[in-house]
Amino acid sequence: MPIFPENAASLRLHHQAGFRTIGTREPGTTVIGMALTAVAVAVMPLLGRAKHKLAARLGSAATAGEGTQNYLCAAQAAAVLAGLAITAAWPGGWWIDPVIGLGIAAVSVREGIRSWHGDDCC
Numbered sequence: 001m002p003i004f005p006e007n008a009a010s011l012r013l014h015h016q017a018g019f020r021t022i023g024t025r026e027p028g029t030t031v032i033g034m035a036l037t038a039v040a041v042a043v044m045p046l047l048g049r050a051k052h053k054l055a056a057r058l059g060s061a062a063t064a065g066e067g068t069q070n071y072l073c074a075a076q077a078a079a080v081l082a083g084l085a086i087t088a089a090w091p092g093g094w095w096i097d098p099v100i101g102l103g104i105a106a107v108s109v110r111e112g113i114r115s116w117h118g119d120d121c122c
Contacts, residue, residue, distance in 0.1 A: 034088070037081045044074035072111070076104050 051067030054060075083100040086093045 034081065034084050037077050037084065040077035041074055041081055044070045044077060048074065072107075076108075079104055 048067040048070030051063055051070060055062075055064035055067060079100050083097040086096050
């Protein structure tokens with residue numbers, strides 16, 4: 001199986017999340033990280049909708065796929081923001097962050113494999 005960028009990123013995320021879940025290294029949170037993730041949650045659905053409208057006008061399946069990827073990005077950002085918020089509010093919940101990361105990585109790998117086989121996203 002060729003290594004596409006999204007699969008390589010997912011493999012790296014699995015690797016880091018596994019070590020953080022098993023190890024004692026707890027993830028930290030920053031205000032800038034939470035703010036940037038919140039912006040992604042707000043902006044990505046708007047970008048996805050705009051790309052879907054453009055795709056309909058152009059008749060472009062590739063542009064529609066990009067719009068769907070923006071929706072997935074928003075969902076991933078929302079999951080990351082939830083993990084950051086939980087970690088910031090409850091220091092004992094540090095393990096939630098890598099678990100959420102593993103879930104995101106699993107969905108990314110699944111979508112990458114489906115795309116590799118020529119299936120539509122989602």
